[in-house]
Amino acid sequence: VIGVVIGKTDVRSFPDRKNIGTERYTFSFTIRDSPTYFINVQSWGREEYIRSLSESFRVGDCVTIENPLIQSKEAEREEKFNPVTPSYYKLLLSENHSVVKTSSCYDTDTRLLSLLHLPVKDPQDYYSLGDIVANGQSLHGRVLNVLAAVMSVSE
Secondary structure, eight states, rough: OOOEEEOOOOEEEEEOOTTTOOOEEEEEEEESSSSSSEEEEEEEEEHHHHHHHTTTTOOOOOEEEOOEEEEOOOHHHHHHHHHOOOEEEEEEOOOOTTTEEEEOOHHOOOOHHGGGSSSSSSSGGGGHHHHHHHHHHHHTTOOOOOOOOOOOOOO
């Protein structure tokens, strides 16, 4: 799979249930290869492997993923911590079987660079700031998608 990284989480650790007293490490990222399709990628493993993998690329880099495991995603649980994707699946990276190679998008496919700026939500599923101001009472307590641009930054 070849795509541009459009999102990435920090490395986290959790107690390993199988080996009491040790920790497992994880991080996730999302890759996109077309305006319509993007998928979440998750990696679990030893601290050295996960930190090294996480530090090997950043958002905006193009990656080639070889030999990932394809798993059905558990929508409710998965999408609390990762972007909602149009796929019913996620990719799982294994230290022993999977390889992630980074390259310049210019070397791979310059069309991938334009995918960085596309929203990941349906364009009909957004509220404007004006709608929120005008209808604030009726929207109270709801989770909304907002598409906005930063006009200025100051103290």
